[in-house]
Amino acid sequence: MTSEKNLQPWTTYGERTIYDNPWVKLALVDVEPPGVRRFEHHVVRLHRAAVAAVLDEHDRVLMLWRYRFVPQRWGWELPGGLVNEGEDAAKTAAREVEEETGWRPTELRNLTTYQPLVGMVDAPHDIFIGHGATHVSDPDDAEEAGRVAWIPLRDIPELINRGELLGSGTLVALLHVLAFGSGSTSPV
16 A cells, blocks of 8 residues: 555646637646656536525525436526636625525525546536525526425435435535534534
């Protein structure tokens, strides 16, 4: 077994873009892992995303039932979206909650930032949690919103078992809330 002090990072020699548009970038990165021959590794680069779990005083979470054509299924998601260039991720999360659900969160705080597919995809996800919201309008885009509902937290394990929760941001946020409660930021 190799000790941690003997571990070395990969050496990166450069990167060339294969495809680039406003949504996705595909690159070949010239890398050399320790003790392995140098090669080109595919990397998909996506914009930063912000996802929000907004809870109410009845232990319910604000969610969207929507169709996603990539996996070709319906499911529940937390509101969220891509962070615009120069925009603060917390502002993105609040904006997306309001646009997608018609509810304005009272407050949001950062729970964690993570990478959902660290082997080939660079796509930072910022997860926020909030308590309370005020209904201000209908969703901006009915197709994007699908159905808006306050789902009891006690129902989340069954939705997970049925495979009805879509997206890693939704799972990360809700599993954290279930494991540690909605008021904590760490498992202490």
